[in-house]
Amino acid sequence: MSRKGDPWDNAVAESFFSALKVEELHRTSLYDIDEAEFVLTNYIEVYYNRKRIHSSIGMVSPVDYEEIIQTKCA
Numbered sequence: 824m825s826r827k828g829d830p831w832d833n834a835v836a837e838s839f840f841s842a843l844k845v846e847e848l849h850r851t852s853l854y855d856i857d858e859a860e861f862v863l864t865n866y867i868e869v870y871y872n873r874k875r876i877h878s879s880i881g882m883v884s885p886v887d888y889e890e891i892i893q894t895k896c897a
Contacts, residue, residue: 842871 847866853859872885880888 839871842875843867846870 843863843866847862851862853862874884876882876884877888883891
């Protein structure tokens with residue numbers, strides 16, 4: 824939820840859901856809840872967090888970014 828008068832609070836979530844729809848859901852036919860759960864889990868855990876690069880974190884994947892941050896803080 825955004826704070827009152829601050830619509831930018833929700834920008835990150837909106838960006839993620841836009842990518843999810845464009846990159847996965849609009850090109851996939853889902854037949855039941857189990858298939859939807861599998862497709863969504865695979866997209867988020869295998870592709871989005873581990874392979875897809877993100878411009879907001881220096882053109883690396885979120886998993887790689889976390890490793891970089893942990894290395895710098897150790």
